Every structure is written in C-alpha cells, then in structure tokens.
Amino acid sequence: MAKGLLYSITYFYMLIFLSLSLPTLSKTNIKDLPGFPGPLPFQLETGYVSVGDLKEDQLFYYFVESERNPKEDPLILWLTGGPGCSAFSAVAYEIGPLDFKMVEYNGSLPQLVLNPYSWTKVSNIIFVDQPSGSGFSYTNGSEDYRTNDHKSAKEAHEFLIKWLIDHPQFLSNPLYIGGSSYAGVILPVVVQEISNDIEARQEPILNLKGYILGNPSTDRKFDTGSFVPHAHGMGLISDELYESAKKNCKGNYYEERNIQCSMDLDSVNELLSGLNKASILEPKCVFVSPKPKPGQRRSLHNNSTNFQLPYVLPAFGCRTYRYLLSHYWANDDSVRNALQVRKGTVGVWERCSSIISYVKDIPSTIHYHLNITSRGYRALIYSGDHDFEVPFVGTLAWIRSLNFPIVDDWRSWSVDGQVAGYTRSYANNLTFVTVKGAGHTAPEYNPKECSAMLQRWISHNRM
The missing domain is CATH 3.40.50.1820 (Alpha/Beta hydrolase fold, catalytic domain)
Incomplete structure (x- = not known):
C-alpha cells in the first residue's frame, strides 16, 4: 500500500514538473x-x-x-x-x-x-x-x-x-x-x-x-432516427417498406421497439449497405485510416513515423485516396520540421485518431x-x-x-x-x-x- 501511495505521489509531482517546464x-x-x-x-x-x-x-x-x-x-x-x-x-x-x-x-x-x-x-x-x-x-x-x-x-x-x-x-x-x-x-x-x-x-x-x-x-x-424518412425521400426504399417501418416503429427509428420494427430497419439497412453514407452520389470506397504497426504506440517516448496501410487501398480517383495523401505528407520528417512539431511527442500521425478512449x-x-x-x-x-x-x-x-x-x-x-x-x-x-x-x-x-x-x-x- 505504502509503495503504491509513494508511486502515486511521485507521478503527481512528475506531472506538475512537466506542466511547469x-x-x-x-x-x-x-x-x-x-x-x-x-x-x-x-x-x-x-x-x-x-x-x-x-x-x-x-x-x-x-x-x-x-x-x-x-x-x-x-x-x-x-x-x-x-x-x-x-x-x-x-x-x-x-x-x-x-x-x-x-x-x-x-x-x-x-x-x-x-x-x-x-x-x-x-x-x-x-x-x-x-x-x-x-x-x-x-x-x-x-x-x-x-x-x-x-x-x-x-x-x-x-x-x-x-x-x-x-x-x-x-x-x-x-x-x-x-x-x-x-x-x-x-x-x-x-x-x-x-x-x-x-x-x-x-x-x-x-x-x-x-x-x-x-x-x-x-x-x-x-x-439517427432520420435515416428512414431521408432514405424514402431520396427514393432509396419503397413506399411499402417505409409505411411498414413507420407503422411498426411508430415513427421512432432510433430505438427498435419490437421484432417487426427491427426487421423493417434491417431491410432498410440492407438496401443502404452498398452506398457511401458520407455522400450517396459518390462510389463506396475503402476508408483510409493507416494504423501504427503492431507493437507501436503513439506516445511521448515513441517518435516512429512508420505506419501500415489497409490491406486494400482505395482506387485512384476515390475521394478517400485524397485522404491517403495526407498520411504520406504528415508522416514525413521534413513536414514535421517545417510545421515545428515537437520531436518525440507523436509517432504515427493519423487523420482520424484511433488511440483516443472517448466517452x-x-x-x-x-x-x-x-x-x-x-x-x-x-x-x-x-x-x-x-x-x-x-x-x-x-x-x-x-x-x-x-x-x-x-x-x-x-x-x-x-x-x-x-x-x-x-x-x-x-x-x-x-x-x-x-x-x-x-x-x-x-x-x-x-x-x-x-x-x-x-x-x-x-x-x-x-x-
């Protein structure tokens, strides 16, 4: 117990030192x-x-x-x-x-x-x-x-x-x-x-x-509850499915209240599964989010900029291919030096972070x-x-x-x-x-x- 308390006190003062430095x-x-x-x-x-x-x-x-x-x-x-x-x-x-x-x-x-x-x-x-x-x-x-x-x-x-x-x-x-x-x-x-x-x-x-x-x-x-009427308004689901979902879900598509509602929402989701949800007018492409290689963590002590790409890359011309370019650019040492990124603070730069534990x-x-x-x-x-x-x-x-x-x-x-x-x-x-x-x-x-x-x-x- 005493050892654990000593560690906590030491860690607390270390944080104060880092913050003041x-x-x-x-x-x-x-x-x-x-x-x-x-x-x-x-x-x-x-x-x-x-x-x-x-x-x-x-x-x-x-x-x-x-x-x-x-x-x-x-x-x-x-x-x-x-x-x-x-x-x-x-x-x-x-x-x-x-x-x-x-x-x-x-x-x-x-x-x-x-x-x-x-x-x-x-x-x-x-x-x-x-x-x-x-x-x-x-x-x-x-x-x-x-x-x-x-x-x-x-x-x-x-x-x-x-x-x-x-x-x-x-x-x-x-x-x-x-x-x-x-x-x-x-x-x-x-x-x-x-x-x-x-x-x-x-x-x-x-x-x-x-x-x-x-x-x-x-x-x-x-x-979340607006995707069913939006899908119907866009002509992506049939009138019959929309009316059934509206009846069985009682207009609440956020919470599945019964089996019939759940089945209707499953049918809607199946019809929308082949679409690019961010923009239904554009093709559905691989979403690029390179991750650190196994064993690496983004931390104060790890300055590695190596990263692994998805097994399947988006096709050239896909909007997500443009996102891939930012990973190559931001993980280049010359770029970090130019931006005055503090050395040793960030390992792999990700466009959208995978390391945050967010509530x-x-x-x-x-x-x-x-x-x-x-x-x-x-x-x-x-x-x-x-x-x-x-x-x-x-x-x-x-x-x-x-x-x-x-x-x-x-x-x-x-x-x-x-x-x-x-x-x-x-x-x-x-x-x-x-x-x-x-x-x-x-x-x-x-x-x-x-x-x-x-x-x-x-x-x-x-x-």
Missing part, C-alpha cells in the same frame, strides 16, 4: 511548406497551447490570417469532428487555403496546391487539433488518452482564451465558433461557456457574435442551441443534402423543435445563376441552409457554393 503557448510563423512550390502566399502560424488542470494536454494548432483584412475580418475557431479527427482535414480538404494535387502516389512527397475557395479569403481561422491525441496534439499525462465531451469542450474553451490572451490584436475582431460533424456536440457547449463568461464580465471579454455548424451531430434521437457523455445539445440563440447570438446551420451520416432531415427536425417563428420561408439560394441549395431563416438569428449535391463535409464537395454561403452570412447579406 513547458510554456503555456508556443508559436512559429511558417513561410513555406514541403510540397508547396515557393513561399506561402498567406500568413500561417503553428504552435501549441497547454490546457488542462496541470497544463498536461498540448493542443497543436494552425492559424491562417485572413487574406483580405486580418485586422477587421472575423476570427473563427474551427473544431473538426470525429471525435479525434485532425484539424488538418479542415485545412486541406474543407475550408482551408491548401489542397492536395490529385495525382497517384509514386513514393515522392505529395504536392500541395491552393484552394481558391478558402474561407480564409474573408476570415482569420484557428484550426485546432482537439482533443489531445488527435493530429499533432499530445499529452504529458496519462498515455491512454481518456477524454469525453465535457472535457473536450472545456479544453477547447481554455485553448481559445489562452490563444487570444497571447494574440490580443484579435480580441476586438468579431468572433465565431465553427465546426462540422461531431463538433456539433462540442461546439454549442463552448459557445455557451464563452457567453457565460461575457455575462459574468470575465476577462478577457471576447467579441462573440455567433457560430457556424455543418451537418452537425446534435441529438442521437434526431440524427460520449452529452446525448443532446438542443438545449444549448436554445440558450445561445435566445441570448441574441447568430447561428448558421448548413447541411450537404446527400449526407446519410447526419441527414438534413434530422437537423431540420430538431431546429423545428425549438419552436422559433419562421421569418424567411423555404426558398432556393443561388451561385452564378444556378440553384446551390435551399434555405430558411428563423427568429433569434438562426439560418438553415442546404447545399445541393454535397455530402457530409459540404465545403469538401461544393467548395465554391460554401464559400459564397459563408461570405454572404458573415456580411449579413441575404443568402
């Missing part, structure tokens, strides 16, 4: 990146912010200044979903200034190109690898990377406060919190905590204006949306309309449950004279937008349309 924040201006030809034509900063009770979690970030007017343009903190997917997914595949040149891998470093529809054209964006264990973020504490929704939200909030204290020139910029997918669970909690701080006059006072969410996980009943302890964030929007903050909720991971049907359903009056009814919105989707605005500054033909991460599929959507909404223009 590292600065709260470190940062570097990046002028060029391996794989990109010439100097970067935008301002990029990378760094770490220490968060947690003992500053044990080191959250890595990419900060890109607005290419228009960084002193006055909005500041967006962007949270990537997963949970545990790297912020680099947003930087290179969704709303950031970079993209990969889509060529077949030949053993050389994948090449980077510019994204002409980057959201950094009109806004400053902080992309953060969170929670620790995702991307290049790591911990000095327990190596099992245990976390949950509440802790993830708390550390994202702490990250932002510390980052802004170190970057006071952006304190007056309009602040928005943005994210997609599973960030829909974390983000509303972060926004409410910021709002609480503002009401309590907690320094520093942030200039919070609202939030942005794409295909957001929100409530398991609405998110989903927030089943619904609807009440957060109600609280935030009732306080006057703006909200933009958008959905790629061909996503089956979080169908827009469910998103619309929980928005309706807020019982906000409609102020601008359902209508189309256009880009370059073509319908880009549909939109509806509600009281309390809540706007819902569909992106026609887009999948789960809408800007990845329809970058031009989503860029136009953001610019109009940020500028308070009609969609």
Whole structure:
C-alpha cells in the first residue's frame, strides 16, 4: 500500500514538473511548406497551447490570417469532428487555403496546391487539433488518452482564451465558433461557456457574435432516427417498406421497439449497405485510416513515423485516396520540421485518431442551441443534402423543435445563376441552409457554393 501511495505521489509531482517546464503557448510563423512550390502566399502560424488542470494536454494548432483584412475580418475557431479527427482535414480538404494535387502516389512527397475557395479569403481561422491525441496534439499525462465531451469542450474553451490572451490584436475582431460533424456536440457547449463568461464580465471579454455548424451531430434521437424518412425521400426504399417501418416503429427509428420494427430497419439497412453514407452520389470506397504497426504506440517516448496501410487501398480517383495523401505528407520528417512539431511527442500521425478512449457523455445539445440563440447570438446551420451520416432531415427536425417563428420561408439560394441549395431563416438569428449535391463535409464537395454561403452570412447579406 505504502509503495503504491509513494508511486502515486511521485507521478503527481512528475506531472506538475512537466506542466511547469513547458510554456503555456508556443508559436512559429511558417513561410513555406514541403510540397508547396515557393513561399506561402498567406500568413500561417503553428504552435501549441497547454490546457488542462496541470497544463498536461498540448493542443497543436494552425492559424491562417485572413487574406483580405486580418485586422477587421472575423476570427473563427474551427473544431473538426470525429471525435479525434485532425484539424488538418479542415485545412486541406474543407475550408482551408491548401489542397492536395490529385495525382497517384509514386513514393515522392505529395504536392500541395491552393484552394481558391478558402474561407480564409474573408476570415482569420484557428484550426485546432482537439482533443489531445488527435493530429499533432499530445499529452504529458496519462498515455491512454481518456477524454469525453465535457472535457473536450472545456479544453477547447481554455485553448481559445489562452490563444487570444497571447494574440490580443484579435480580441476586438468579431468572433465565431465553427465546426462540422461531431463538433456539433462540442461546439454549442463552448459557445455557451464563452457567453457565460461575457455575462459574468470575465476577462478577457471576447467579441462573440455567433457560430457556424455543418451537418452537425446534435441529438442521437434526431440524427439517427432520420435515416428512414431521408432514405424514402431520396427514393432509396419503397413506399411499402417505409409505411411498414413507420407503422411498426411508430415513427421512432432510433430505438427498435419490437421484432417487426427491427426487421423493417434491417431491410432498410440492407438496401443502404452498398452506398457511401458520407455522400450517396459518390462510389463506396475503402476508408483510409493507416494504423501504427503492431507493437507501436503513439506516445511521448515513441517518435516512429512508420505506419501500415489497409490491406486494400482505395482506387485512384476515390475521394478517400485524397485522404491517403495526407498520411504520406504528415508522416514525413521534413513536414514535421517545417510545421515545428515537437520531436518525440507523436509517432504515427493519423487523420482520424484511433488511440483516443472517448466517452460520449452529452446525448443532446438542443438545449444549448436554445440558450445561445435566445441570448441574441447568430447561428448558421448548413447541411450537404446527400449526407446519410447526419441527414438534413434530422437537423431540420430538431431546429423545428425549438419552436422559433419562421421569418424567411423555404426558398432556393443561388451561385452564378444556378440553384446551390435551399434555405430558411428563423427568429433569434438562426439560418438553415442546404447545399445541393454535397455530402457530409459540404465545403469538401461544393467548395465554391460554401464559400459564397459563408461570405454572404458573415456580411449579413441575404443568402
């Protein structure tokens, strides 16, 4: 017993020593990146912010200044979903200034190109690898990377406060919190905590204006329970099966209440099994998520960047092949040196982490949306309309449950004279937008349309 107590005390003081030995924040201006030809034509900063009770979690970030007017343009903190997917997914595949040149891998470093529809054209964006264990973020504490929704939200909030204290020139910029997918669970909690701080006059006072969410996980009943009516609306299941499921499940497709309901849902799932759930318009391909080789762990003491690929690789041309390029790029030593990744902190970089032990302890964030929007903050909720991971049907359903009056009814919105989707605005500054033909991460599929959507909404223009 005494020996165990001594070990615990020693471990506790070791954590304190590690936390005190590292600065709260470190940062570097990046002028060029391996794989990109010439100097970067935008301002990029990378760094770490220490968060947690003992500053044990080191959250890595990419900060890109607005290419228009960084002193006055909005500041967006962007949270990537997963949970545990790297912020680099947003930087290179969704709303950031970079993209990969889509060529077949030949053993050389994948090449980077510019994204002409980057959201950094009109806004400053902080992309953060969170929670620790995702991307290049790591911990000095327990190596099992245990976390949950509440802790993830708390550390994202702490990250932002510390980052802004170190970057006071952006304190007056309009602040928005943005994210997609599973960030829909974390983000509303972060926004409410910021709002609480503002009401309590907690320094520093942030200039919070609202939030942005794409295909957001929100409530398991609405998110999961919407796939049957969405499948019927898309013409993927028959009228007879839909009517049977509606009758036997009594409209509740989240919980299987009886044998007949279970059989109907099995039939629906069988009909959808051959589809790409993230975007039913695209082919179903192998999902690339390289793992560390047997015996390797991502840890503070293991700096190996060797990784093994899936037995079957996606075909060239598949969207998931683009994800493969990020693994080759981010696991290259020259890239890590350029990004100023701390040596010895991360072994294999994964686009979406497999090492985080994550507890989903927030089943619904609807009440957060109600609280935030009732306080006057703006909200933009958008959905790629061909996503089956979080169908827009469910998103619309929980928005309706807020019982906000409609102020601008359902209508189309256009880009370059073509319908880009549909939109509806509600009281309390809540706007819902569909992106026609887009999948789960809408800007990845329809970058031009989503860029136009953001610019109009940020500028308070009609969609």
